[in-house]
Amino acid sequence: MIKRKFGLGLSLMLAAGTMLAACGSEEDTSTENTGNGGDSGEATEESSNISVAMVTDVGGIDDKSFNQSAWEGLQKFGEENGLEEGDGGYAYLTSTSDADYTTNLNNLARRDFDVVYGIGALMQGAVEEIASQQEEQQFAIIDEVVELPNVASVMFKEQEGAFLAGVAAALMTETGKVGFVGGMEIPVIERFEAGFKAGVEAADPSVEVDSQYTGAFDKAELGKTTANRMYSGGADIVFHAAGGTGNGVFTEAKERKEADPEANIWVIGVDADQYDEGQIGDQNVTMTSVLKGVEMAVIEIAEKTQAGEFPGGETTVYGLAEDGIGLADSRGAIPEDVMTQIEDFKQQIIDGEIEVPETVE
Amino acid sequence: MSNRATNLLVPIISVLLGLLVGAIIMVVSGYSPIEGYVALWNGIFGDLYTIGETLRQITPYLLAGLAVAFAFRSGLFNIGVEGQLIVGWFAAAYVGVAVELPKIIHLPLALLAAVVAGALWGFVPGLLKAKFRVHEVIVTIMMNYIALHTTNALIRTVSGGGDRTESIFESASLRSEFFQNLTDFSRLHYGIFIALAMVAVMWFILEKTTLGFELKAVGFNQNASEYAGMNVNKNIILAMVISGAFAGLGGAMEALGTFEYVSSKGGFTGIGFDGIAVALLGMNTPLGVVFGASLFGSLKYGALNMPNEAGIPVEIVEIVIAVIIFFVASGYIIRLFLLRAANKKEAK
Numbered sequence: 071m072i073k074r075k076f077g078l079g080l081s082l083m084l085a086a087g088t089m090l091a092a093c094g095s096e097e098d099t100s101t102e103n104t105g106n107g108g109d110s111g112e113a114t115e116e117s118s119n120i121s122v123a124m125v126t127d128v129g130g131i132d133d134k135s136f137n138q139s140a141w142e143g144l145q146k147f148g149e150e151n152g153l154e155e156g157d158g159g160y161a162y163l164t165s166t167s168d169a170d171y172t173t174n175l176n177n178l179a180r181r182d183f184d185v186v187y188g189i190g191a192l193m194q195g196a197v198e199e200i201a202s203q204q205e206e207q208q209f210a211i212i213d214e215v216v217e218l219p220n221v222a223s224v225m226f227k228e229q230e231g232a233f234l235a236g237v238a239a240a241l242m243t244e245t246g247k248v249g250f251v252g253g254m255e256i257p258v259i260e261r262f263e264a265g266f267k268a269g270v271e272a273a274d275p276s277v278e279v280d281s282q283y284t285g286a287f288d289k290a291e292l293g294k295t296t297a298n299r300m301y302s303g304g305a306d307i308v309f310h311a312a313g314g315t316g317n318g319v320f321t322e323a324k325e326r327k328e329a330d331p332e333a334n335i336w337v338i339g340v341d342a343d344q345y346d347e348g349q350i351g352d353q354n355v356t357m358t359s360v361l362k363g364v365e366m367a368v369i370e371i372a373e374k375t376q377a378g379e380f381p382g383g384e385t386t387v388y389g390l391a392e393d394g395i396g397l398a399d400s401r402g403a404i405p406e407d408v409m410t411q412i413e414d415f416k417q418q419i420i421d422g423e424i425e426v427p428e429t430v431e
Numbered sequence: 432m433s434n435r436a437t438n439l440l441v442p443i444i445s446v447l448l449g450l451l452v453g454a455i456i457m458v459v460s461g462y463s464p465i466e467g468y469v470a471l472w473n474g475i476f477g478d479l480y481t482i483g484e485t486l487r488q489i490t491p492y493l494l495a496g497l498a499v500a501f502a503f504r505s506g507l508f509n510i511g512v513e514g515q516l517i518v519g520w521f522a523a524a525y526v527g528v529a530v531e532l533p534k535i536i537h538l539p540l541a542l543l544a545a546v547v548a549g550a551l552w553g554f555v556p557g558l559l560k561a562k563f564r565v566h567e568v569i570v571t572i573m574m575n576y577i578a579l580h581t582t583n584a585l586i587r588t589v590s591g592g593g594d595r596t597e598s599i600f601e602s603a604s605l606r607s608e609f610f611q612n613l614t615d616f617s618r619l620h621y622g623i624f625i626a627l628a629m630v631a632v633m634w635f636i637l638e639k640t641t642l643g644f645e646l647k648a649v650g651f652n653q654n655a656s657e658y659a660g661m662n663v664n665k666n667i668i669l670a671m672v673i674s675g676a677f678a679g680l681g682g683a684m685e686a687l688g689t690f691e692y693v694s695s696k697g698g699f700t701g702i703g704f705d706g707i708a709v710a711l712l713g714m715n716t717p718l719g720v721v722f723g724a725s726l727f728g729s730l731k732y733g734a735l736n737m738p739n740e741a742g743i744p745v746e747i748v749e750i751v752i753a754v755i756i757f758f759v760a761s762g763y764i765i766r767l768f769l770l771r772a773a774n775k776k777e778a779k
Contacts, residue, residue, distance in 0.1 A: 128697070130745070156742070163738055164745045167701060169689060170735055172618065173484060177739045195595060195692060203616045254697050255587065256594035285580065286697035429592070 124187035135341035143368030171196035227389035229265030231360040236269020249300035253312035262311035293318025309338040343398040363394040449758030453751035474736025483617025489728030493626040494681030495706025496720040505670035506650035511571025513703025514578030515549040519682025522548035524693035527599025537602040549679015557671025561664035595694035605688040620688030634717040
């Protein structure tokens with residue numbers, strides 16, 4: 071028995087030894103690899119192809135809205151320019167908490183990507199810090215402004231898209247009550263809320279808006295309970311601007327639609343065309359989505375950089391007029407006559423006849 | 432088998448088992464475990480920057496671990512470290528931006544604000560437990576939510592509707608130029624010394640003072656302590672207050688060192704909850720907390736490099752890290768297994 075146990079101990083030690091040894095040798099090759107990575111980075115610069123990478127906030131690249139749009143933008147840019155995922159091509163890192171933003175930005179900057187994107191307003195502090203330390207590196211931030219010469223900032227007029235969603239909701243509601251589900255109470259989301267309320271007000275002042283913030287972008291269960299409260303309270307159309315939390319709004323709406331296919335239950339999606347989210351059997355609860363051209367903005371910055379015109383220190387603002395904001399195809403959910411009214415409002419906003427407020431009074 | 436051999440073998444086997452199971456998970460999901468662990472190693476000790484950041488990550492874990500451990504020693508389960516940390520974070524950042532004073536006053540003032548805020552957040556459940564026997568677990572969990580949403584609302588008010596405060600004045604900062612130059616701009620700050628000093632403080636309170644003796648006695652047996660003439664209620668409140676103070680200080684590390692501001696949060700930071708694991712890994716002793724926090728902080732920080740260098744998805748990485756910690760924490764099972772084997776042999 072004693073021998074057997076010693077045997078076990080011995081084999082464990084052996085295993086440990088080989089594992090550690092393997093680690094050691096691998097480490098050597100990996101340092102060589104990083105050396106090669108640097109070389110290939112230079113090589114791509116010569117061929118005038120640039121490499122791009124992004125850091126997501128806690129939503130991750132499969133949040134079905136904001137981060138996902140940005141990642142799809144990078145992928146599209148990569149494909150068009152024959153880049154591969156990885157060093158010298160395009161890549162992403164996911165943040166699991168606020169403290170990870172700087173580390174992730176720094177890691178990508180060290181891997182010699184030409185532009186490193188910080189996706190989301192929450193990353194402003196981190197981008198500002200890293201960008202001021204690494205003055206040679208080019209950064210971009212979406213939804214916030216960082217006033218540094220090596221940072222390109224992108225802002226959207228969310229309120230304009232939300233305004234059109236508000237018009238659609240006000241004209242389509244049968245109960246005279248609509249809902250708004252927000253994520254965290256931050257300026258970006260407040261622009262959605264303000265625009266939505268203004269849109270409802272402009273189209274039909276008698277329609278009531280039930281507005282709720284869930285305080286999170288990654289809690290689908292909270293979105294579900296909030297939507298449940300709204301639909302139970304008589305709202306029939308809910309607009310969400312809550313990232314991953316909004317997926318819960320879809321779940322709730324789909325459950326109601328499944329229980330009663332005749333029910334007039336709708337969701338208005340956000341950031342990307344969320345039509346697929348609303349599919350339930352052969353019905354769909356997605357009325358339309360407020361499109362935010364994150365994908366387009368990400369690509370545009372990459373293309374400008376490739377052309378040697380990185381818009382550092384500048385803030386690019388996308389609105390209805392620039393086609394950076396808009397409504398997704400409703401696929402027949404919104405009838406023709408309502409569409410014409412929406413188009414009418416859209417034209418007025420583009421012409422500057424309607425100024426959509428950025429904050430809720 | 433001798434006792435010493437067991438003591439040595441248990442942690443080694445548990446870490447190896449953790450790494451092994453983690454490796455199996457990586458293989459099954461189609462990633463190279465060797466690359467993964469190399470990336471983990473490089474993420475912790477790769478260069479001066481990562482070492483600096485690893486130490487930075489360990490700092491709040493130390494204090495959160497101390498907070499949980501201190502309450503544990505007095506027989507209290509402080510789940511509210513998270514909330515106490517958040518209010519401490521806010522209080523320190525607020526003092527950091529609200530006034531500008533000479534560093535020698537400003538920095539201690541900001542730290543003190545965090546300590547007071549955390550202590551206050553610990554005082555409420557302590558008081559309820561002492562006076563009305565309300566279980567501290569319920570109260571502290573609820574206090575976490577109150578802390579989260581109250582500070583979010585306060586941040587909005589302070590920043591005039593924004594989602595974060597201004598950065599704190601230089602005079603309240605724990606950041607050090609020396610460390611930054613040494614570690615290639617990592618966010619390592621002087622807070623690590625404060626945290627280590629608190630380890631000594633906790634040891635001193637528990638081992639060298641009457642208060643510590645009473646607290647431990649209450650932890651072992653409340654009735655016996657009362658019979659011995661100790662004021663159990665006072666000790667319960669004190670234990671929660673001191674525990675909360677440690678946690679608040681942990682928040683100050685984030686406010687004055689890592690971030691230099693406070694931003695509204697969509698959810699908990701997780702540091703306070705991880706503090707529970709840190710304390711338990713360290714068997715609730717001050718020195719044990721140092722080991723627990725080092726392990727937790729290193730793995731948490733190093734894990735960030737696994738998607739970066741080895742291309743392993745975050746979800747797999749989180750499972751692997753959890754498995755490693757799981758096995759380290761289950762050291763007792765391995766010890767039991769070894770003892771059983773030894774007994775069986777003797778019986779033969």
